[in-house]
Amino acid sequence: MAIRGARHEPVDAPARVRPGLGRREPPLGQGPPARGARLPGRRPGSGRDAALADRPGHQVDDHRRRRRGLGLVVLGQGRHRSHRRGAAGADLGQAAQERAEAEGLSATRADALRKAEQKRQLQTLTAPVGGVVQAVSVTTLGEVAETGKALVTIVPDGEAPVVEALVLNKGAGFVRVGDLAVIKLEAYPSTRYGTLDGEVTQISPDAIVDEKRGLVFPVRAKVSKSQLRVDGRQALLSAGMSASVEIVTGKRRVIDFVWSPVVKTVSEAGRER
Structure with missing residues (x-):
């Protein structure tokens, strides 16, 4: 039985939203809303953007976009950190x-440096005492020195000068260590500048051969003072000066000097051949 002239009235029943659809559907058992009727949840005068913003599907899409944008930011930061770590690793x-x-x-x-230091040490001679070099036996570059050969003669500083003299064979038996020695320098004549006092400190037990004097005994005499008064000033002795040494071996009376030639003549005259 059909009913004619029925009029549809707007209802306040909530609309059901299907996922993925962009329209509202009325509840089951009800027809479409009348023209000019206001849908629930829609404000008069609102635009399409406001309606779309109120839709749950649009909110989900907006949330996804924000998450996607956040993921892109995080991905960009990760790439930047990876680039920085790579650059730091390359620098390291x-x-x-x-x-x-x-x-x-x-x-x-x-x-x-170690090899150069060793070479320098091999090329350097270190003296056990400080002083003045008196003589050098090796003077040629590249010359080979024999084992046990004296290379340098040094006069020590602070030590009293020592005079080396040669005693003839006939007088060596009377010389004793500690005897008084009178030293005359060739550079300063003794008749004008005087002599220096010394003392015998060493006598060689073995004789050596001298080309002019024959067998002689080396003797060393230490100078008591190393300064000599020359023309009102002090003259210092230096190594290498030539000198003569007179060693006082004993004392004799004046009469002994007179009788000595007589005794010698009588002794030689009374001999028989």
Whole structure:
């Protein structure tokens, strides 16, 4: 039985939203809303953007876009950190390589320095005492020195000068250590500048051959003072000066000097051949 002239009135029943659809559907059992009727939840005068913003599907899409944008930001930050870590790793690798090269160069230089120091020590002679070099026996570059050969003669500083003299064979038996010695310098004549006093400190037990004097005994006499008064000033003795030494071996009376030639003549005259 059909009912004619029925009029549809707007209802306040909530509309059901299907996912993925952009329209509202009335509840089951009800027809479409009348023209001009106001849908629940829609304000008069609102635009399409406001209606779309109120839709749950649009809110989900907006949330997804925000999450996607946040993911892009995080991805960009991760790439930036990865790039920074890669650059830092490259810098560390280069620094390690440079350090290894520097350590190798330092070791090479240290070895070269050690060899140069050893060579310098082999080329340097160190004297046991300080003083003045009197004589050098090796003067040629590259000359080979024999084992046990004296290379340098040094006069020590602060030590009293020592005069080396040769005593004839006939007088060597009367010389004793501690005897008084009178030293005359050839550079300063004794008749004008006087003499220096000394003392015998060493007598060689073995004789040596001298081309002019024959067998002689080397003797050393220490000078008591190393200064000589010359023309009102003090003249210092230096190594290498030529000198003569008179050693006082004993004392004799004046009469002994007179009778000595007589006794010698009588002794030789009374001999028989």
